[in-house]
Amino acid sequence: MKVTTSKSKNAESFYISKSFINDKGVSTSVNVRKLGTLADLLKKHGPTRDDVMEWARAEARLETQKYKEEKTVNISFNSNKRLQPQQQVFYRGGYLFLQYFYYKLGLDKVCRKIRDKYSFKFDINSILSDLIYSRILEPSSKRSSYKCALDFLEPPSYQLHDVYRSLNVLAKECDLIQSETYKNSHLLGKRNDKILFYDCTNYYFEIEDEDGIKKYGKSKEHRPNPIVQMGMFMDGDSIPLAFSLFPGNANEQTSIKPLEEKILNEFDCQKFIYCSDAGLGSEKIRKYNHMGERAFVVTQSIKKLNAQDRQWALDTKGFKRLSDDKVVDLSEISRDDEAIYYKDAPYTPKDLSQRLIITYSPKYAKYQKTIREKQVDRAKLMLEKGSIKKERRNPNDPARFI
Numbered sequence: 001m002k003v004t005t006s007k008s009k010n011a012e013s014f015y016i017s018k019s020f021i022n023d024k025g026v027s028t029s030v031n032v033r034k035l036g037t038l039a040d041l042l043k044k045h046g047p048t049r050d051d052v053m054e055w056a057r058a059e060a061r062l063e064t065q066k067y068k069e070e071k072t073v074n075i076s077f078n079s080n081k082r083l084q085p086q087q088q089v090f091y092r093g094g095y096l097f098l099q100y101f102y103y104k105l106g107l108d109k110v111c112r113k114i115r116d117k118y119s120f121k122f123d124i125n126s127i128l129s130d131l132i133y134s135r136i137l138e139p140s141s142k143r144s145s146y147k148c149a150l151d152f153l154e155p156p157s158y159q160l161h162d163v164y165r166s167l168n169v170l171a172k173e174c175d176l177i178q179s180e181t182y183k184n185s186h187l188l189g190k191r192n193d194k195i196l197f198y199d200c201t202n203y204y205f206e207i208e209d210e211d212g213i214k215k216y217g218k219s220k221e222h223r224p225n226p227i228v229q230m231g232m233f234m235d236g237d238s239i240p241l242a243f244s245l246f247p248g249n250a251n252e253q254t255s256i257k258p259l260e261e262k263i264l265n266e267f268d269c270q271k272f273i274y275c276s277d278a279g280l281g282s283e284k285i286r287k288y289n290h291m292g293e294r295a296f297v298v299t300q301s302i303k304k305l306n307a308q309d310r311q312w313a314l315d316t317k318g319f320k321r322l323s324d325d326k327v328v329d330l331s332e333i334s335r336d337d338e339a340i341y342y343k344d345a346p347y348t349p350k351d352l353s354q355r356l357i358i359t360y361s362p363k364y365a366k367y368q369k370t371i372r373e374k375q376v377d378r379a380k381l382m383l384e385k386g387s388i389k390k391e392r393r394n395p396n397d398p399a400r401f402i
Contacts, residue, residue, distance in 0.1 A: 001032065001064040003056045012038040014052070016060045018067070032063060092151045095133035102129050106184040107177075114173050122162035124169065130156055131163070142167075178242050179266040185239075192236035193269050198276045200252040202227040217248035231255040233263065242267065253282055260288070273297060287352055300356065309347070313358045318343045330360060337362045376401055 004017045014035040021027050035041065035056055038049060045055040083089060102108070111125035130152070134145035146160050170177070185191060204225040205214050214226040227248035233241040244259045263269050271293035276285075281298025289296040302313050316330035319341040330341065340361050347356035378398040382388050388402055 001060045001067065003035075003053065003060050004029075004031070014038065014041065014056050016056070016063050033059075035059065088151075090151060091153050092137070092148070093153055094137055095130075095152055098133050098136060099129070101188070102132065104184070104188055105181050106187075107132075107181065110173075110177055110180045113176070114169060117173075118169060120165065120169065122158050122166060124166050126156060127158055127163055127166045128170065175262065175266065179262075182241060182267050182269075191239070193241065194272050195236035196241065196263075196269075196272045196274055197234045197236075197238075198231065198256060198274065198280060200229055200231045200255065200280065202229045202248060213245065213247040215247045215249035217250075219248075229255070231259055233259065241269075253280060253285060256280060256285055257288060264292075270294075283350055283352065286354070290352060302358075306349075309356065312345065313356075319358075319360060333362060335362065335366065 001016050001018055004015045006013045006015065014037075015031045016033045016035065017029045017031050019027065019029045038052060041052045041055070042049075045052050107128065108125050111128055115124055130149040131142070131145055133152075134140070134148040138144075138148050140148065142163050143160060146156065146163055149156050182191075202217065202220055204219050204221060204223050204227045205211075207214065207226055210216060210226050214228055216224075217227050217229070219225065219227050229246050229248055229250065229252060230243060231246070231252065232243040235241050242259060242263055244255055244262075246255050260274075274285075274289040274294060274296040276298050278299040278301055281296070281300075286296055286298065302310055305313060319328055319330055320326065320343060321328055322340040322342055328341065333339075333341075340359060342357055342359045344355055344357040347354045375396075375398040379401040382399060383402060388399060
């Protein structure tokens, strides 16, 4: 509600009016209450016009509060009325929440840069945004994603064939999209990019012959299909930072350096700690992440240590409690202890001087012992049934105890 005035030759009148949008989509207003003329109001709420206006605005606030308290919405429903054929009555509005972050990350501006480089006519910003929304709301194929977008409050203005055409363009500009998204993500909050985790995975394809980077390799599902490998960096808050795709027959250790160079050059992220498992922590990778302002923390297998280091690592003496650095002997702690213990020492297996940190968690040890006991029971059952495997390819096979 707001205060409006109307002047004539003889008087000035004060009203409280309400603005709204009519059924034709046009903004208009209507007078809710007439307060009176200026001459009459000066006698009660004067002595000046400013005093009258202040009183009128206070009355408008009261009318607004009264309207909110008494506001009701009537929705008529007729169960006998038939819907018109081919009429859409269901709309998806959940993407509107995602739309806020999409434009905050500046992806629309990135699409504008891509559009200026090419001569296509489809709306790549609408295609990319709809693909992202449907991927989060209802993950499915590109065709199903397009059908999902048709139910949005803002339906697509493009066709399905435009989606497939845009994929080649988005693939070519993948590095630009990643770097711009990372830079703009700082507008949403501080990124924990001082610790970066790296790991690889792979995806198989239902094809028989190799095609492009789809090559035969070791699939995580152990399937005899061509695969594509993917390496990804994530920050300390487990938010993706950058990724790369490489052939399925390539060594995953070779994927780290090109992707890390892209982070250093294009992302302007120079100081961080590289974290990974033993499979991605070779001596070359460690040396590369020992340069500049970078450091590394990688997993080291105790089985692959030399005899002297292995004996020191498995010795229960010399451990410290993480909470207060109190020196303890692991053989003397209780089974219900849930603290974490560690010990460290200089470690130089080759040329690079490192520090070997051994950690121990009684809680995790109890979990591993439970698994081991179940595997021993399965091994005993094999002996009873006489079904002992001759070939054991799995290192965790219970038959290893026989």
